[in-house]
Amino acid sequence: MSPLAAPATDDLAEIAELVVTWSGVVLGGFALLMAILTVLFVGAGFFGIRELRSIRRTGADARRELEQQKTIAQDVTSNTNRAIKAATDLSEEATSLLERARTAVDMTETQTEQVRQLSARLQTQIHDLDQRMNTMVEVSYLFNQGEEAYHEGQYDKAVEFLRRALQLQPKNARVRYRLGRALTNLGRDDEALTELTTAMADGHDPAHGERGLAWLFRHSDPARADEHAEQAVSVAPRNAANWNVIGLLRRDQEDLEGARKAHQKAHDLEPNTITTSFYLALLAARAGQLTRARQWSEEAVTMLDVERRARTVNIWASVIRWSDLILHDQLDEADRYAAELAENSPSRRRAHEVGGHMRFLLRSLDHADLEERYLHALERKWGRRR
Known part of the structure; x- marks a missing residue:
């Protein structure tokens, strides 16, 4: 084997051994680490379990608390809703009351204004009524004075009173009619017609x-007089005065029977009218019925005495008494009334009407010769009717 090969093998062995050694160390350290980690995990788990239990208890407590708070919150919400509803109801009621109050105020103001206006109207009406009452009283007084003057033959005085009454009440037809009659008796025909x-x-x-x-x-x-007289009878056939007018118009026309029937009709309707008996006495005298004429005349004088007691004698009373004296041949006594008639006749028209009755009676009794005696003073003052 080559010397270079031997060292290399030794190095590999050492490296392997070193690797093994470090591997063991690493494994031991890892095992130790694992053991430590296990211990730590176990401990952590132990403490964690305790904490977890604590957390769970805390959570349960928190849930209970939450439930209680929810219950409380629900109660609060419910109470709040009720309070809100009550407040809303109160607000609506308050608004309604306010509107009613405003309406009441408006109504009160309106009623107050109406009461004020009514009070003003009442005051005006009371004032007007007072004025009317005063006017009515004054008109009534003036009319009565005019009537009194009229019946006494004082026609000028009657006209004065009646015109003053008409100034206060221009639409008083009764006053105006009497004024027309007074003007007629004065011979102021145009004014009378108006x-x-x-x-x-x-x-x-x-x-x-x-x-x-x-x-x-x-x-x-x-x-024209006939037309109006017939119209008067047509309107009021049971009015005696209307028939007396018819009778006088018939007598003027020499229709003596027609005159007698008309006056008799008037007497049948109203037996106590003085002038009716007087007219019938004149007609009876013209018919030659002296006894009946005296009876009619006495009836007129009797009613005259009863009706005119304590009153001033006017021209009609005088001519009725004069006629009765003539019918009873008391000529000297008749002179006094003839003088009175001449003195008191208020107008030419009235003098002619009175003189017409006197002349009619004297001629009916064939005493035309006495016309000068009884009519001279009257005709000298007013002139003879043509």
């Missing part, structure tokens, strides 16, 4: 209006 037609337009009793127009046209337009 007042009578206006009174009818304002709603006055059509029978009165038509009768007033018949009186107005009695002397100036007999045909």
Whole structure:
């Protein structure tokens, strides 16, 4: 064997042995390491198990705590929800109450304004009513004064009172009608026509209006007077005054039987009308029925005494008494009433109407010779009717 070969083999052996030796050392160290690691792992496992148990207990406790907290949270949430709902309900109720309060305030303000307006209206109405009452009282007073003056034959004075009443109540048809009649008796025909037609337009009793127009046209337009008189009877056939107008118009036309029937109809309807008995007395005298004429005249005077007690005698009372004295041939006593008629006749128209009755009676009794005696003063003052 070559000397170079021997050393090489020795080196390999040493290397192998060294490898074996280090391998053992390494294996021993590894085994030791494994042992140490095992011990460590075992220890770690032991402590880990304990920690794990502790962790598990802690986790369980935490879960229980969590469950409790969840329960508490749920309770809190539920209570919170209830509180929120209650708060919402309260808020809605508060809002509703607020709206109702606002509505109530608005209503109160509206009602307050309405009450204020109502109060203002009531005050105005009370004031107006007070004014109307005062006006009505004054108009009533003026009308009554006018009526009194009218029935006493003081037609100028009646016109004054009635015009003052109409200034306060222009639409008072009753006042205007009476004014028209007063103007008629004064012979102021145009003014009378205006007042009578206006009174009818304002709603006055059509029978009165038509009768007033018949009186107005009695002397100036007999045909027109007839139309109005017939219309008055048509409207109110049971009104005695309407039939008396018919009777006078018939007498003016010399239709004495027609006049008698009309006045008799008036008497049948209203037996206590003084002028009706007076008219019938004149017609009975014209018919030559002196006894009946006296009876009618006495009836008129009796009613006159009862009705006119304590009142000033007007021209109609005077002419009725004068006629009764003439019918009973008490001529000297009749002179006094003739003088009174001449003195108190308020207008030409009234004088002519009164004189017409006097002349009709005197001629009916064939006493035309007495016309100068009884009518002279009246005609000298007013002129004779043509």
